[in-house]
Amino acid sequence: MNDLAAARWRDAALAAAVFAVAPAALGGVLLRCGAGPVRDRWMELLAARLSEGAPLRRMPHGIGDERLLGGLDLAATLRSGRPVAQRGLLAEADGGVLLLPMAERIPAGTAARLAAALDRGEVQVARDGIAITLASRVGLVACDEGQGDDEPVSAVLAERLAFRLDLGDIGWRNVQRDPSGLPSSQAVAEARARWPRVGADDAVIEALCAACLALGIASSRVPWLALQVARIAAALAGRDTVMHEDAEFAARLVLAPRATQLPAPPEAEPPPESPPPPEDAPDRAEEQEELAAPDAPLEEQILAAAAAAIPAGLLARLKMEQRAAGASRSLGRSGQVRLAGRLGRPAGVRAGGVQRGARLNLIETLRAAAPWQALRRREGDTREGVSVRPEDFRITRYKQKSRTTTIFAIDASGSSALHRLAEAKGAVELLLADCYVRRDQVAVLAFRGAGAELLLPPTRSLVRAKRSLAGLPGGGGTPLAAGLDAAWALAEGIARRGDTPLVVLLTDGRANIGRDGVGDRTRAEADALKAAERWRGSALAAVVVDTSARPEPRARALAQRMDALYLPLPHARAATLNEAVQAVARGAAGR
Structure with a gap:
């Protein structure tokens, strides 16, 4: 294993351990890596360090709102004649981690719903005659499997994820053994109990904010996420206060991958004029050697750690893409996304009649009709089975890329x-x-x-x-x-x-x-x-x-x-x- 690959794998493994301490507090991990043994090994490291009983769910591509958020249990509703709610995938993953493969391909609406769940820690369902609020304190592992000029992961979603890890150039042989110094499951469990009590001085918070500004990071969420990572790093080290090495660790893993500019070099201050040496200068030589040089300010230490960890070529690529x-x-x-008649990917449903070129969505039509069955029977509708009226019709919408x-x-x-x-x-x-x-x-x-x-x-x-x-x-x-x-x-x-x-x-x-x-x-x-x-x-x-x-x-x-x-x-x-x-x-x- 070369030194660069070893360092990247070590950081990725440490990020998995830190994330396992408090997934919901850190939002998640943006993992740039295709499906394969390297990603599987990273997920094994994460799963082994999650709290006992914490769910680890996989979100299928193309998931609908009723499965993601929750909604009407159609079968139970039709049996009972009254609306019966069911939990969605976000509620099922409460207290654990949600794995999102092919994150670069999810629709903007799905990304917005995931972002809202990460922000609030709950899911509000108000549809199909039900209104419930379900706990959804989850962490997200978003796998970016794009290649070349594929669309990036939604910026709305990526902003809320603490870590951005690139495992693309790490081979299977590089991950056979765990990196040295990787916290064990027991150490992670102890840190999970300790980290809520870990404090940070104002100087650390100010230094993280200043480092974000120097690196061109505009989001106010990023310094907050970096602070949480620093607190968890301190808890893993058995400390109750964030030290400079914890802040540097957070800068390396949270700030560096988000940098959009190199920090400006510090302005050189003119050296103070030194007074003429006293006559007893030779006798004081030993005393002068004992005076240690002052440590660099914390802000400069954090900034240096982040700048040293910026991936090669990242800044040039970001500069071109931002201008573009x-x-x-x-x-x-x-090309642009446009709505289509019967071709393309499904893009939700709409109410309407079955016209030429439209496709009736039978499940959504029954879902719309189910809450009204008891009322329609009281109104005299004696037909057997489910009573469906034209206003219940739901048409599938499709979208294509031009x-x-x-x-x-x-x-x-x-x-x-x-x-x-x-x-x-x-x-x-x-x-x-x-x-x-x-x-x-x-x-x-x-x-x-x-x-x-x-x-x-x-x-x-x-x-x-x-x-x-x-x-x-x-x-x-x-x-x-x-x-x-x-x-x-x-x-x-x-x-x-x-x-x-x-x-x-x-x-x-x-x-x-x-x-x-x-x-x-x-x-x-x-x-x-x-x-x-x-x-x-x-x-x-x-x-x-x-x-x-x-x-x-x-x-x-x-x-x-x-x-x-x-x-x-x-x-x-x-x-x-x-x-x-x-x-x-x-x-x-x-x-």
């Missing part, structure tokens, strides 16, 4: 052709290969001379793309306004069909051909800015890639006018352009 998320508004990994079409609008004028035309061709081919896997499409239009031309209509055909790009000419004037108008028209048409367009504009921003095809730099730049105005506030996501040899102010101004993401890539390669576009999709998927 700010520019994209509704783009997803594979395709994403990436539109490359390429400045093929003389000012750009010399520098970036070859890179743009390579980027389109790379992106097309990725889009083929996701069933997305790519379109290419070029503008040069007096206007714009659609070279490649939306397609997933790699052969057509290469053939179209091979003949892309370069040279001539820059009709930037015409290129923007053509990209807008194509994107609008794609959006009207129900797909999701993303426009990637590759240009240096130096327009010299107006909308009328006449060469006039001043009027051409005014036309380009006017054409860019319609993008602001629209639902169309766009990226402006500055292809100049050095960042061009006019390209930046164009991006600002469009409210688009600006990427200055003076030394871009084809792979770099492809990565930038993928970052936009990833950042938008988390919104």
